[in-house]
Amino acid sequence: MSTPTMDDAARVLADPSAYADDERLHAALTHLRANNPVAWVDNPPYRPFWAITKHADIMAIERANDLFLSEPRPLLATAQADDVLKEQMAAGMGLRTLIHMDDPHHRKVRAIGADWFRPKAMRALKIRVDELAKRYVDRMRDVGPECDFVTEIAVNFPLYVIMSLLGLPEEDFPRMHMLTQEMFGGDDEEFQRGQTPEDMLAVLADFFNYFAQLTASRRANPTDDLASAIANGRIDGEPLSDMDTASYYVIVASAGHDTTKDAISGGLHALIENPGELERLGKDMSLMPTAVEEMIRWSTPVKEFMRTAAEDTEVRGVRIAKGESVYLAYVSGNRDEEVFDNPFRFDVARDPNKHVAFGYGVHFCLGAALARMEIASLFTELIPRLDSIELAGTPELTATTFVGGLKHLPIRYSIR
Ligand code: HEM
Numbered sequence: 001m002s003t004p005t006m007d008d009a010a011r012v013l014a015d016p017s018a019y020a021d022d023e024r025l026h027a028a029l030t031h032l033r034a035n036n037p038v039a040w041v042d043n044p045p046y047r048p049f050w051a052i053t054k055h056a057d058i059m060a061i062e063r064a065n066d067l068f069l070s071e072p073r074p075l076l077a078t079a080q081a082d083d084v085l086k087e088q089m090a091a092g093m094g095l096r097t098l099i100h101m102d103d104p105h106h107r108k109v110r111a112i113g114a115d116w117f118r119p120k121a122m123r124a125l126k127i128r129v130d131e132l133a134k135r136y137v138d139r140m141r142d143v144g145p146e147c148d149f150v151t152e153i154a155v156n157f158p159l160y161v162i163m164s165l166l167g168l169p170e171e172d173f174p175r176m177h178m179l180t181q182e183m184f185g186g187d188d189e190e191f192q193r194g195q196t197p198e199d200m201l202a203v204l205a206d207f208f209n210y211f212a213q214l215t216a217s218r219r220a221n222p223t224d225d226l227a228s229a230i231a232n233g234r235i236d237g238e239p240l241s242d243m244d245t246a247s248y249y250v251i252v253a254s255a256g257h258d259t260t261k262d263a264i265s266g267g268l269h270a271l272i273e274n275p276g277e278l279e280r281l282g283k284d285m286s287l288m289p290t291a292v293e294e295m296i297r298w299s300t301p302v303k304e305f306m307r308t309a310a311e312d313t314e315v316r317g318v319r320i321a322k323g324e325s326v327y328l329a330y331v332s333g334n335r336d337e338e339v340f341d342n343p344f345r346f347d348v349a350r351d352p353n354k355h356v357a358f359g360y361g362v363h364f365c366l367g368a369a370l371a372r373m374e375i376a377s378l379f380t381e382l383i384p385r386l387d388s389i390e391l392a393g394t395p396e397l398t399a400t401t402f403v404g405g406l407k408h409l410p411i412r413y414s415i416r
Pocket of ligand 1: 062098099100110162251252253255256257259260263296300301302305356357358359360361362363364365366367368370371
């Protein structure tokens with residue numbers, strides 16, 4: 001194939017520090033959407049890829065899940081980390097979660113946990129979620145009148161929810177907390193265990209050891225929780241392999257935690273920066289469902305996933321060769337001027353709001369209903385009790401190409 005010229009703006013997508021600078025990131029994405037919506041990016045230590053920045057193209061690629069595959073490169077990682085993953089896959093070791101898989105295997109594995117995310121299960125969990133929301137808003141009152149909303153509240157609440165869904169004991173919270181941060185904040189020095197792929201493997205090994213014990217205990221004594229469903233899940237009559245079992249816990253524990261934390265803290269930040277919208281929501285709490293969607297669009301906690309072309313093909317007239325990867329820029333899709341009126345306006349009543357923050361197609365976020373319920377529950381408890389709120393310092397974003405958002409949100413407030 002002919003070597004495409006690289007647009008300098010596209011380079012930011014393969015630069016973790018750009019994700020910690022909203023203005024820089026959005027300036028580059030706005031430029032790409034207008035001028036180079038299928039842009040070649042070659043920025044070591046990452047292997048090259050095509051950056052897809054238009055909403056319609058992201059959806060079309062996700063819909064064509066037999067042409068654009070998750071394997072072997074489901075997300076942006078350094079070439080070295082890609083190679084480690086490939087070696088592990090070849091050896092039948094290492095992380096192999098839903099996001100790494102393609103149909104038909106993916107569909108069967110997804111079905112094992114799916115019931116636990118359906119409306120019936122959500123209704124059963126709601127009481128617990130509301131109770132936890134109240135606990136964390138009470139905590140906000142107790143630690144006030146100032147706190148770092150991310151580290152005090154937003155990190156802990158979704159982790160407790162996910163642990164409740166899995167059926168894990170509360171005393172395991174600190175261990176899970178550290179592991180999920182090390183896993184998802186991987187590019188950001190504040191959360192790294194170390195710099196090398198081996199350090200990342202050590203984080204994975206800790207996750208696996210913890211969950212191997214859990215599988216053994218739920219197989220011996222099944223209980224009524226998601227952990228038991230996973231431990232006792234079967235595919236074509238066979239139990240899940242140890243690797244698939246452990247990977248399932250890892251995806252649920254990690255995907256369900258930092259993502260929701262980022263949406264909650266990004267949502268509160270947007271409300272503080274747009275006091276008119278906070279007041280509007282406070283006066284009409286029936287806007288909560290659209291407000292929650294807007295918080296998710298606005299913060300877009302999952303920055304990207306990738307797919308690899310199984311055949312030569314084209315996107316928007318640009319030739320994509322078999323084996324080349326496309327980067328789905330959800331952050332960009334969610335600010336696409338062709339889909340959203342005034343996309344840079346935070347509007348708690350935005351409707352329609354067809355954001356792609358949960359992805360699309362067969363990999364559409366399994367926990368979307370849970371995430372929505374959690375965010376709604378927290379803000380339904382918080383907003384009526386809030387007399388005032390403002391920033392008490394400069395918010396800071398995580399430097400990561402994958403799942404990220406605010407890592408610090410210093411606030412000053414008065415709450416009942
Ligand atoms: C606001 C919060 C969340 C956001 C923005 C989010 C976003 C995403 C995205 C973008 C994907 C990939 C979709 C695709 O490839 O098309 C995904 C997949 C997934 N999410 Fe979420 N997520 C959130 C919360 C949760 C929660 C609370 C859970 C609960 C455990 C969860 C579990 C999963 C799982 C298991 C997958 C893999 C699905 C598959 O590959 O079939 N997520 N999520």
